[in-house]
Amino acid sequence: MINGGLSALHACLAETEQVDGVMLGRAAYHDPYLLHRLDRALFEPQRDLLSRGELLRHLQPYAESQLASGVALKHLTRHLLGLFAGQPGGRQYRQILSEQAPRVGSDWSVVENALNAVEVLQGKAA
Ligand SMILES: Cc1cc2nc3c(=O)[nH]c(=O)nc-3n(C[C@H](O)[C@H](O)[C@H](O)COP(=O)(O)O)c2cc1C
Structure with missing residues (x-):
């Protein structure tokens, strides 16, 4: 599990190649839509993003x-x-x-x- 300093979708996805999970603190506040983009990318890549x-x-x-x-x-x-x-x-x-x-x-x-x-x-x- 990695924690700290991650705020970009591509960086989170790249980390998941190496570790089991990525923890987000500040990014969840500054850009909560990132959580939806990550959720789709990791678990339901075939589905369109919701607005x-x-x-x-x-x-x-x-x-x-x-x-x-x-x-x-x-x-x-x-x-x-x-x-x-x-x-x-x-x-x-x-x-x-x-x-x-x-x-x-x-x-x-x-x-x-x-x-x-x-x-x-x-x-x-x-
Ligand atoms: C709003 C907020 C709440 C947090 N709450 C906790 C907490 O309850 N327990 C904890 O161990 N860390 C907590 N953290 C720290 C984060 O888990 C993380 O270690 C820290 O924010 C660094 O990661 P970041 O660069 O993604 O913010 C919190 C951080 C934020 C921004």
Whole structure:
């Protein structure tokens, strides 16, 4: 198992030729989409990638269940801030989540707002 300093897909895949596994710390925060790209490359290379927006919407049932059990939205969205890093609209996405998620009573609509901002800027479904 290797741990530390890995952030590029090709570097992670190259390491798996030598070791059983690759551990990611900071990259999972800075670029969580990397986890999906790695998952596909390692386990389901024949399947197309889902978009960032699709992945985010798949999270909604889990997020709703957490909100219903009293978890604050900001504790969920802090792990999602990097999802659109380096993408058009990524800054607006991050800004909306950062500003609106900490508000008392905020719900999934904040995530939808952030995603809509990306989709408007990208002119298509993200
Ligand atoms: C958000 C975050 C949480 C982490 N939590 C743990 C932890 O619970 N236990 C642990 O041994 N290391 C933890 N680490 C350290 C990582 O496993 C790893 O050793 C370190 O981040 C270096 O790898 P990186 O270059 O991929 O970040 C954490 C790192 C980050 C960024």
